[in-house]
Amino acid sequence: MNEILKEIESRIERIESDFKKSSVGKIISVADGVARVSGLRGAMYNEMIAFEGGVYGLALNLGEDDVACVLMGDVSGIKEGQGASTTGKLLSVPVGMGLLGRVVDALGNPLDGRGAVDFSETYPVEKIAPGILPRKSVDQPLQTGILAVDAMIPIGRGQRELIIGDRGTGKTSVALDAIINQARLNEEGIKSGNPDFRPVYSIYVAIGQKNSKIARIIQLLEEKNALKYTIVVAASAAENASNLYIAPYAGCAMGEWFMEHGMDALIVYDDLSKHAAAYRQISLILKRPSGREAYPGDVFYLHSRLLERAARLNSENGGGSLTALPIIETQAGDISAYIPTNVISITDGQIFLETDLFNQGLRPAIAVGVSVSRVGSAAQIKALKQVSSTLKGEYSQYKELAAFAQFGSDLDSRTKQIIGRGDRLVEILKQNNNTPLSSSMEIAILFAFQNNFFDDIAVKKILGAVKSFKDYFEARFGGLLSEVASGSKMGDELKEKLSEACAEWKKSFN
Ligand code: ATP
Ligand code: MG
Secondary structure, eight states: OHHHHHHHHHHHHHOOOOOOOOOEEEEEEEETTEEEEEOOTTOOTTEEEEEGGGOEEEEEEEOSSEEEEEEESOOTTOOTTOEEEEEEEEOEEEESGGGTTOEEOTTSOBOSSSOOOOOSEEEESOOOOOOSTTBOOOOSBOOOSOHHHHHHSOOBTTOBOEEEESTTSSHHHHHHHHHHHHHHHHHHHHHHTOTTOOOEEEEEEEESOOHHHHHHHHHHHHHTTOGGGEEEEEEOTTSOHHHHHHHHHHHHHHHHHHHHTTOEEEEEEETHHHHHHHHHHHHHHTTOOBOGGGOBTTHHHHHHHHHTTOEEBOGGGTOOEEEEEEEEEOSTTOTTSHHHHHHHHHSSEEEEEOHHHHHTTOSSOBOGGGOEESSGGGTSOHHHHHHHTTHHHHHHHHHHHHHHHTTOOOOOHHHHHHHHHHHHHHHHTOOOTTOOOOHHHHHHHHHHHHTTSSTTSOGGGHHHHHHHHHHHHHHHOHHHHHHHHTOSOOOHHHHHHHHHHHHHHHHHHO
């Protein structure tokens, strides 16, 4: 008898049930991509709500009588009176290596016509950022390949660096260069077989851009052999606001997967101004009270909870990192507007791009004086630090004096010298987009500048001189460049060799 009881008990224990509690409701109204559903008792904030035809919504307003859901995907078939049910799941997206090289929408569905995305795991799009304990301070460089950035505004893995500027000042280009340079470094690093090499995988989130622009970006990444290390998450201007709202969180979840698996990832949010505008639109439809510039009161939290998720984890937690490059578009250079000030205060520094500089042909149009990186210098490559530590000071001194010098008064020789060097530095820092430099070349160029090899070349000829310098070094001093490439502090011997090489180039150039 007892045995029979035991058998029954153990069988009952082993029974697995698929039973899930879900509640079913009815749509009472649909408008502007928002459905109000009655009868969804027990719906959670941010829960996925299933509608007819495989459409999902996100429960954002939990009212006493109804739940307001923002709808995602193709919502044309959603009508009043249809049913809707809770899923018990928070909104999640596919994650993993299988997403590399793919273009997906805000829910991780493929947009590139190359079949289903290969994944075995999903991550919730919203997640609490790592606290203080699992984190470590930034100590590894993220090389952008942009000389001005790597030298004066260095970025470290796990950092959040804002790219900010007016329309058409080259914001996207700076971010894409960073992605393209990671791909270049990945190729090199994997080829070298160095077991310590850490690739950086990129995620580019396009928010509210025209489809044609997104297509050009994808094409560029492909041409530069960078797409295979990149995930593109696209929510174009043609899509409804909820997709734009979700896209950065979805991209972030994909980036977190790399970080939590001990790898390094870089994520670009292009741009968060449009993200804020989408959120404002949703909030107005949901009839949430609005405040300054008609944004809802929690718009700060919108971006802080996103950017807090970028981190560098300590070795007990796998040592992975997620570096974030959010982009903000300003109007007439006004960085004191609501959204720009918010995001400036959330990030670890900003790269400020200016229309005037851009139009003067100073590209990348970085306003050096107001661009900073608050944590990256701890991670800067040592040899690069050696040759660039005085650069920012020299640049700002030059800017100050150059403003006076235009009045044409007599200048003393010291002032003339500072202005002369500044004029040349400005030229040296000019760099076309899509042409990232290796860090060893950056070091060599700045070493030559620091040791006055460019001082007696006419300003007009500097661009040509830099090009000749690069070609000469690549052709003749490949070995020396790879010695520099180790990045460790340069000793006297190496400096001596560099000096001799610079002198040899100079002779050939003259
Ligand atoms: P938007 O506000 O439209 O998003 P943006 O600030 O992202 O613009 P980009 O699209 O990156 O700017 O660049 C604008 C134009 O300037 C592009 O045609 C780009 O090729 C060019 N450009 C950007 N950076 C450079 C550079 N360093 N050298 C030469 N041209 C550049
Ligand atoms: Mg852009």
